[in-house]
Amino acid sequence: MSTEILEVRRRWAHLGTAADLAAMRGLFDQEGERLGMPPGVAVQRIVIASRPAEWLAPSAAGRAVVLYLHGGGYMTGSLTSYRHLAGEFAKRINGRALLLEYRLAPEHVFPAALEDAIAAYRRLLDEEGIAPDRIAFVGDSAGGNLVLTTLLTAREQGLPMPACAVCLSPWTDYEATGESMRTKASVDPVITREGALHGAQVYFSGSDPDRPPVAILDADLSGLPPLLVQVGSHETLLDDSIRLAARAGHHEVETTLEVWPGMPHVFQFFYPILRDGRDAIARAAEFILRHTAR
Secondary structure: OOOHHHHHHHHHHHHHOOOHHHHHHHHHHHHHHHOOOOEEEEEEEEEEEEEEEEEEOOOOOOOOEEEEEEEOOOOOOOOOHHHHHHHHHHHHHEEEEEEEOOOOOOOOOOOOHHHHHHHHHHHHHHHHOOOOOOOOOOOOOHHHHHHHHHHHEEEEEEEEOOOOOEEOHHHHHHOOOOHHHHHHHHOOOOOOOOHHHHHHHHOOOOOOOOOOOOOHHHOOOOOOOEEEEEOOOOOHHHHHHHHHHHHHHOOOOOOOEEEEEOOOOOHHHHOOHHHHHHHHHHHHHHHHHHHHHH
């Protein structure tokens, strides 16, 4: 195992040493700040439906726009922890990224995050006047889940689909039934089956996760835009991605699944110190530019 991977695994494991949720949120923010912003990317702070958000863009940004929905199990993650990653996507597509700080559980349970994500998409369409064929959704882990549920909700509300969507290690199975929950448990430094089940219990408190639009692996995915799914082979959520790709393909959705050997959960987060992270983002950017240029 390379020194890069060992360092990434060490940093992920360090987040798990937090004594409580507040401490974990703090460690996550510290890690994002430590990784640092990509050079040449400007930050403009805005508010969407009372939620903090940021436009991230290099100078002379082009036509493509990313709506970035961050991960963190619906309980952690913020502008501070994800600014570097959303900014890198903006730089790679030479466009703009809108990073949303949606409401978190347990203070705000389902459907708070989904409502905030839909509000952000409506902001892009209605107030910013951005054509849907210029927009790509990107999200990681729980943010990948939120990408999918936002797409399904937008479809049901009659909103136009964005040009494409990118899911990085998406969480799609709330009952943690995938075989990889067992077979990858010894190599995943981030997510345990118990942790995944706890996250679902907290986020869906008082709601039924087996009903649309959140029951992704049982949902009708027809009409969704082209999907790119990236996942590491050293993830307990590996089967979440594999089954998502199969489900999307069953419903005639153009889908690309990339399994990156030896990579841990959301390895793209650590792109400043991990070459595979940089390469994966570059491939995702190519996917976005190809579909927003149609």
